[in-house]
Amino acid sequence: MGRCPDCGQWGSLLEERVRAQERGEATPGPAVSRATPTPIAALQVAEVGRLRTGLAELDRVLGGGIVPGSLILVGGAPGIGKSTLLLQASIRVASAAGAVLYVSAEESLEQIGSRAARLGGVSDRLLLLAETSVQGIAEQAERIRPSILIIDSIQTIATEELESPPGSLSQVREAAARLMALAKARQIGTLLIGHITKDGSLAGPKALEHLVDAVVIMEGDAHQLYRLLRTTKNRFGPSPDIGVLEMTEAGLAEVADPSAVFVSERPSGLPGSIVVPTLEGSRPLLVEIQALVAPPGAPVPRRVVNGVDGNRAALLLAVLERRVGLALSTRDVYINVVGGVRIGETAADLGVAAAMVSSARDVVLRPGLTLFGEVGLAGEVRAVPMAERRLQEAARLGFSRCLLPARNLEQVRAPGGSLGLVGLRTLDDLVREIGEGSVA
Numbered sequence: 126m127g128r129c130p131d132c133g134q135w136g137s138l139l140e141e142r143v144r145a146q147e148r149g150e151a152t153p154g155p156a157v158s159r160a161t162p163t164p165i166a167a168l169q170v171a172e173v174g175r176l177r178t179g180l181a182e183l184d185r186v187l188g189g190g191i192v193p194g195s196l197i198l199v200g201g202a203p204g205i206g207k208s209t210l211l212l213q214a215s216i217r218v219a220s221a222a223g224a225v226l227y228v229s230a231e232e233s234l235e236q237i238g239s240r241a242a243r244l245g246g247v248s249d250r251l252l253l254l255a256e257t258s259v260q261g262i263a264e265q266a267e268r269i270r271p272s273i274l275i276i277d278s279i280q281t282i283a284t285e286e287l288e289s290p291p292g293s294l295s296q297v298r299e300a301a302a303r304l305m306a307l308a309k310a311r312q313i314g315t316l317l318i319g320h321i322t323k324d325g326s327l328a329g330p331k332a333l334e335h336l337v338d339a340v341v342i343m344e345g346d347a348h349q350l351y352r353l354l355r356t357t358k359n360r361f362g363p364s365p366d367i368g369v370l371e372m373t374e375a376g377l378a379e380v381a382d383p384s385a386v387f388v389s390e391r392p393s394g395l396p397g398s399i400v401v402p403t404l405e406g407s408r409p410l411l412v413e414i415q416a417l418v419a420p421p422g423a424p425v426p427r428r429v430v431n432g433v434d435g436n437r438a439a440l441l442l443a444v445l446e447r448r449v450g451l452a453l454s455t456r457d458v459y460i461n462v463v464g465g466v467r468i469g470e471t472a473a474d475l476g477v478a479a480a481m482v483s484s485a486r487d488v489v490l491r492p493g494l495t496l497f498g499e500v501g502l503a504g505e506v507r508a509v510p511m512a513e514r515r516l517q518e519a520a521r522l523g524f525s526r527c528l529l530p531a532r533n534l535e536q537v538r539a540p541g542g543s544l545g546l547v548g549l550r551t552l553d554d555l556v557r558e559i560g561e562g563s564v565a
């Protein structure tokens with residue numbers, strides 16, 4: 126079929142042949158050995174030593190380094206810097222800890238070599254392999270027994286046992302399962318690079334995310350300097366967690382104070398901009414949220430949302446319209462989180478709302494103002510977790526006034542410094558505060 130009867134797209138169907146053997150029809154085989162239960166107290170549990178990659182931000186999001194025998198998926202959009210990140214990690218591991226096998230099914234060895242030279246490292250223990258067959262990779266890994274194995278990328282390798290093309294569901298799943306077995310049997314920390322589709326999901330089956338021990342997503346705008354590492358799953362460490370890196374000529378460098386970086390370029394004296402303390406895992410991060418409310422450019426007003434969930438933004442628009450009487454439904458609304466950051470938590474609601482109110486009413490927010498809190502459908506401001514951590518980060522960066530949910534205010538200890546705290550119960554309180562805080 127040329128056209129998918131479900132979604133109507135042309136040329137989107139791929140053929141996957143299933144052989145009799147795969148269907149399990151021709152495998153009577155020997156009697157299977159059954160597992161027996163073990164008392165948990167009888168287990169010998171040794172504290173696992175983690176392998177540090179030497180890239181502090183990567184180690185951080187992995188929960189302290191790579192657990193031997195674990196399978197980690199590193200996903201990211203094309204050109205974001207996945208190969209750079211893992212090649213850098215490989216160079217450091219090879220020069221400090223042990224052998225590294227870097228398998229590239231995408232680039233020539235010369236290309237990787239020249240990248241390694243730019244990243245400033247060559248080591249005898251870093252071995253490059255241009256191979257697309259899982260069996261070939263497994264053979265070499267068995268021979269070399271590296272401390273870590275890098276696969277660049279999981280969508281371009283294939284097992285010889287299946288006829289479907291690399292990148293197809295069954296190939297990705299089968300290849301990952303093979304590598305998982307290898308990783309566990311030989312205690313090789315294995316990192317798989319995976320491409321991400323335009324809509325932000327990992328290309329290939331969701332099953333891959335279930336199979337692997339950890340998923341690290343690399344985000345950011347390929348045209349900007351900053352890259353974020355985000356763990357969306359981790360069996361051996363806290364998640365979500367976030368790391369911040371900067372792309373330089375010599376590779377990815379750690380950013381010592383990301384909050385300071387994200388708010389440093391903030392325009393002053395303009396409406397629609399606000400800084401919010403977000404918390405991703407254990408790390409507080411100050412980010413700037415911008416909104417622009419403009420007369421409609423077309424009969425149907427546009428809504429463009431970057432960096433926060435589109436549904437969440439739609440909900441806030443409706444609440445502001447209904448509860449505060451802000452006329453938004455007939456105007457274009459643009460919302461943007463600066464620096465390519467994506468905020469997943471509802472604590473940024475109040476920030477998004479404040480930016481919209483500020484832009485719609487053309488009032489400039491005080492430069493030292495920051496705020497956080499969740500907004501409910503009735504326009505109520507709801508408490509969020511870890512308020513104190515957020516306040517500390519805001520105080521550290523010299524903010525002078527923080528609006529927060531009244532419930533949170535009752536419970537927190539005020540951080541040192543000159544950060545004034547104001548509790549909010551409803552969006553009306555927010556609008557009142559913004560009115561007072563304006564200088565325009």
Ligand SMILES: Nc1ncnc2c1ncn2[C@@H]1O[C@H](COP(=O)(O)OP(=O)(O)OP(=O)(O)O)[C@@H](O)[C@H]1O
Nearest residue numbers: 201202203204205206207208209210347372373374
């Ligand atoms: N000489 C250089 N100086 C600074 N940055 C560079 C240099 N060369 C490449 N880069 C950056 O490296 C990034 C591409 O890195 P990399 O090839 O690791 O990405 P990738 O995610 O592996 O891409 P792909 O999806 O194509 O495999 C780009 O953002 C580019 O700006």
Ligand SMILES: [Mg+2]
Nearest residue numbers: 207208209277
């Ligand atoms: Mg690459």
